[in-house]
Amino acid sequence: MTETDQSGDDPGVRVPETEPTAAADPALGDRLARRFPAASLALRNLSRQRLRAGLATLGIVIGVFAVVTLGMLGTALQTAALAELGGLGNQVIVSPADGGDGLGARELGGIRQAAAGRGTVVPLKSGGASVAGPDGQSFAQLYGTTQPAALFGVDGVPEYLRQGAVVGDELAEGLGARVGSTVEIEGNRYRVVAIIDSEGTFSPIRPGSAVVLPPGEFVADSYSQVVVQANSADDARAIADGVRERLNTREERVSVLSLTSVLSRITEFFALLNGFLLAVAGISLVVAGVSIFNVMLMTVSERRGEIGVLRAVGIHRNEVLRTLLVEATLLGVGGGALGSVLGAAVVVGIALHTRLPLSAVFVPTNGLVALGAFGFGVLIALVGGLYPAYRAAWEPPVESLRG
Secondary structure (H helix, E strand, O other), X not given: OOHHHHHHHOOOOOOOOOOOOHHHOOOHHHHHHHHOHHHHHHHHHHHHOHHHHHHHHHHHHHHHHHHHHHHHHHHHHHHHHHXXXXXXXXXXXXXXXXXXXXEXXXXXXXXXXXXXXXXXXXXXXXXXXXXXXXXXXXXXXXXEOOOHHHHHOOOOOOOOOOOOEEEEHHHHHHHOXXXXXXXXXXXXXXXXXXXXXXXXXXXXXOHHHEEEEOHHHOOOOOEOEEEEEEOOHHHHHHHHHHHHHHHOOOOOOEEEEEOHHHHHHHHHHHHHHHHHHHHHHHHHHHHHHHHHHHHXXXXXXXXXXXXXXXXXXXXXXXXXXXXXXXXXXXXXXHHHHHHHHHHHHHHHHHHHHOOOOXXXXXXXXXXXHHHHHHHHHHHHHHHHHHHHHHHHHHOOHHHHHHO
């Protein structure tokens, strides 16, 4: 039987068809190289100079890391501070003007009109006395109001105080008092109905060492001050302006303090602090850009002959320029990504091991900081490689071949 008979000519013999295998397909790297030739050549060039490329990338990593860390920390601190002090920014404190004896019904009525629909008015009487408890005695500041919950803004304090006393946690600890205990003030005995948690309070007074009683327990008929808990910072400004218009038109009868202005100053301070920190961190990125420039310049000088050969065989100068710029961009992308991830991880680690809340770290502004630092790192790398790439691409091939 001939060779032809053993193959396809013999109808009794079936030769299996040859199926394409994975090895017959082009490799993934080859397909990517054909699709993105500049990127493939750039990666190959960088792999031949790993140490130099690694050092240049390290500069970008350090710069982006500094920007992300300082920027995110500054934003987190500002967010946490504003969250802690945000209640104060919504408060307006009205006190008698210099020489005034107190706030009477007329002043209280004007304040209620100004705050109508914008906040809660809390009239306060105040004084000082010695307070005795089960385990000791101490001097305390006394406040008289029927609305302790509106004044302090914490849970566990009654909305309306008819009888008994509300004691600050620091004073209660010193006196050995707890809910249900009895304290004695100037011969009068009061049952403790609540303990104020001073850590979560937003109030112009010191709640930790205070005792709140019903206003009827005070001899004075007038109020020493009025605290208005506004619904928002804008409402607080409107209430303050309204109180001044109603009560201080002809003469200065009351003193109005809006803590919104204090909060605005704090916000301005943190904005300046963040700008300073980012400027300092940005310097390190500029230094990294100089490092990229130096690396690219040395790379171009060492590869003049290679670039000359490419130009001589017909490679256009735009291809050379594109390849060198891709090399610089890859350094920026790698360093920027690594620096952003490390910076964010450090800030999260600081939050986990300190009292900085994680909610203050995971805010949209910090995401923009990380993305901005990454983009700035890539831009610095691109700018650093622009001149060396331009110089190499526009140099005549004859000059490049001469070295």
